[in-house]
Amino acid sequence: MATTPLSSKTHGAGGHDDHSSHISSSGLLFVILVLLMVLMLVTIWASYIDLPSIGPIPGIVVNNLVALAIATFKATLVIWFFMGVRFASSLAKIWVAAGFLVLFLMFGIMGDYGTRKFEPVQGWEVGTPVDGGETALPRTWPPEGRTPGSPAIEQNLRPR
Amino acid sequence: MAAIAHDHAHDDHGALHHQFENIEQQNDSYIVGMWTFLVTEVMFFGALFFIYTLYRSMYQMDWYLAHEELDVTLGGVNTVILLISSWTVAMAVRFAQLKNRKMVILNLVVTLGCAFMFLVIKAFEYAAKFEHHLLPGPTFGSVPSHLNGANSNYAQLFYGLYFGMTGLHAVHILVGILVISALTYLWIRKADSVMKDYIPTELVGLYWHFVDLVWIFLFPLMYLMPKPH
Numbered sequence: 001m002a003t004t005p006l007s008s009k010t011h012g013a014g015g016h017d018d019h020s021s022h023i024s025s026s027g028l029l030f031v032i033l034v035l036l037m038v039l040m041l042v043t044i045w046a047s048y049i050d051l052p053s054i055g056p057i058p059g060i061v062v063n064n065l066v067a068l069a070i071a072t073f074k075a076t077l078v079i080w081f082f083m084g085v086r087f088a089s090s091l092a093k094i095w096v097a098a099g100f101l102v103l104f105l106m107f108g109i110m111g112d113y114g115t116r117k118f119e120p121v122q123g124w125e126v127g128t129p130v131d132g133g134e135t136a137l138p139r140t141w142p143p144e145g146r147t148p149g150s151p152a153i154e155q156n157l158r159p160r
Numbered sequence: 161m162a163a164i165a166h167d168h169a170h171d172d173h174g175a176l177h178h179q180f181e182n183i184e185q186q187n188d189s190y191i192v193g194m195w196t197f198l199v200t201e202v203m204f205f206g207a208l209f210f211i212y213t214l215y216r217s218m219y220q221m222d223w224y225l226a227h228e229e230l231d232v233t234l235g236g237v238n239t240v241i242l243l244i245s246s247w248t249v250a251m252a253v254r255f256a257q258l259k260n261r262k263m264v265i266l267n268l269v270v271t272l273g274c275a276f277m278f279l280v281i282k283a284f285e286y287a288a289k290f291e292h293h294l295l296p297g298p299t300f301g302s303v304p305s306h307l308n309g310a311n312s313n314y315a316q317l318f319y320g321l322y323f324g325m326t327g328l329h330a331v332h333i334l335v336g337i338l339v340i341s342a343l344t345y346l347w348i349r350k351a352d353s354v355m356k357d358y359i360p361t362e363l364v365g366l367y368w369h370f371v372d373l374v375w376i377f378l379f380p381l382m383y384l385m386p387k388p389h
Binding site for chain 1: 379389
């Protein structure tokens with residue numbers, strides 16, 4: 001793909017020349033700044049509201065998803081306009097996308113942590129260091145923060 | 161790639177190095193190279209964001225209570241400061257392309273000012289947390305009123321990540337100050353390396369936008385946890 005030449009002839013025109021489209025207009029950059037500020041206010045506002053649950057998705061998760069969606073949108077604006085990826089070569093675009101795709105994929109590891117309680121592991125049962133059970137957890141047991149009656153407590157499993 | 165005439169090459173960009181076909185390919189290589197570094201930074205911070213996600217999902221209520229101690233106003237002001245600095249850097253790159261030296265320097269100096277302001281505000285925030293014994297360590301949580309009823313161990317996990325992630329971010333700000341200062345110095349000295357080639361300004365700009373990018377996620381995750389309901 002041919003890229004726009006960065007030639008001196010286009011510079012003299014103060015960025016209004018057709019061939020200098022890779023120079024962002026100051027108006028656009030300012031609009032993006034204002035948009036980012038507005039989105040920041042929206043994310044603050046949204047964090048103080050208990051959003052309702054949507055179907056099986058609890059309200060707290062909706063709140064978190066909204067916050068992350070706004071942050072991702074803000075990040076996209078910064079990457080696309082401020083970082084000028086829209087003017088970058090296809091190679092650079094793919095590279096940038098791949099970098100963030102891998103970040104996203106990494107969160108698949110949550111599937112491991114989320115399912116460990118389904119599978120008791122010999123020797124990793126609940127116990128205190130004193131009575132022989134090893135633990136990487138804080139030395140208080142059971143931790144006050146855990147809900148009594150949760151499946152893990154009833155099955156005598158410790159969170160990992 | 162389009163074939164470009166190079167007869168005027170020396171007055172609008174850096175020298176074309178022999179391994180490149182043309183100036184576009186050379187510039188693309190710089191950009192892709194910088195992004196390669198930034199992608200490793202994404203992985204670097206990404207691991208911390210993963211740890212954050214894991215523990216927050218496990219100790220949602222304790223983390224919510226612990227996070228209430230953070231100052232949303234200061235965090236918000238710092239967000240505004242970083243967004244403005246990101247904009248001034250974008251403007252500096254634009255003026256570097258337009259060869260408007262004075263405006264480049266002005267924008268870079270404003271960026272530096274923003275970076276310093278960010279660190280000063282962060283220092284005040286940290287100082288308050290130290291005073292309240294919220295720095296992970298032997299005396300963590302010795303003033304229980306500042307835990308807001310959160311389990312001390314889980315609150316300590318939260319503050320470990322708070323200091324770890326915002327601290328690492330602050331280190332990036334410091335490095336940014338150094339790099340932007342060096343760039344500003346080169347512009348003030350009218351160095352050919354920046355005057356004839358916008359790429360150095362562009363690459364420093366990419367770095368600074370990345371620092372802003374990390375904060376865009378840190379701010380809502382650390383300061384704006386919704387109440388579990």
